[in-house]
Amino acid sequence: MSDAAQPTAAEVRAAAEAVKTALDRHLAAVERRTGEDDPAVNEAFNELAAAAEVYDELLYDRYDEVTPFEIPGAEDSLPPYAGPEEPNGLSVLIRRDYAVAEPQRLLAQAQRVEAADEEAAGAGAASTVHGALGILFGEFEADEIASRHKEFGLEEGDSTLWVLAADEPPEPGEWLEAPFDDADPERVVCRFDVSSVFDELDDDPDDEADDVEDEELETLDADR
Numbered sequence: 001m002s003d004a005a006q007p008t009a010a011e012v013r014a015a016a017e018a019v020k021t022a023l024d025r026h027l028a029a030v031e032r033r034t035g036e037d038d039p040a041v042n043e044a045f046n047e048l049a050a051a052a053e054v055y056d057e058l059l060y061d062r063y064d065e066v067t068p069f070e071i072p073g074a075e076d077s078l079p080p081y082a083g084p085e086e087p088n089g090l091s092v093l094i095r096r097d098y099a100v101a102e103p104q105r106l107l108a109q110a111q112r113v114e115a116a117d118e119e120a121a122g123a124g125a126a127s128t129v130h131g132a133l134g135i136l137f138g139e140f141e142a143d144e145i146a147s148r149h150k151e152f153g154l155e156e157g158d159s160t161l162w163v164l165a166a167d168e169p170p171e172p173g174e175w176l177e178a179p180f181d182d183a184d185p186e187r188v189v190c191r192f193d194v195s196s197v198f199d200e201l202d203d204d205p206d207d208e209a210d211d212v213e214d215e216e217l218e219t220l221d222a223d224r
Helices: 009-031 039-063 103-116 129-139 142-147 197-202
Strands: 089-100 154-166 188-194 215-219
Touching: 009 039, 039 188, 089 142, 103 129, 129 142, 142 154
Parallel strands: none
Antiparallel strands: 089 154, 154 188, 188 215
């Protein structure tokens, strides 16, 4: 990089201050967390990862130095960003996997919901696991299911959240028949993954490069 294109010392300092601020916000969000999948904690995590990446890049460009911060797997898991530089819309795609660990608990919760609904009372939909799942996911928001999954007899598996950039917001009803066909990895602005496999990596002393926490964020800058 030429001297003219290098960031200034003040810009590097400002990026460092942004990391400090993001650290404080992340800790505050963790201290106030309301559940295992608190959106405020997720947002603070994303902001911290983004601030750390900016600081790391500016530090290297200015001083040819690096930090111990790393956003694992971004280059390996996602292709280079090829979406619009100034998106006018975005799509958020979420996948969460669950195991039905306690069917009786699941059925009992669904039966309570069904009993409280005068129109559905006596329908018997809550007598099967299939019917119980339909009742609970129809009654509660997906985020509430995620935060209360143990109450419903569910066990969390892997989950991922992708944020995709769009040139324009889609028209109402445009993608309802095939909602996930447009999940183009080259338009992913950032992604957030949770998996127990990261615990296994933490326990591997021979793989320090992959030493990550349960939560991983992958971001790609549109300028790359």
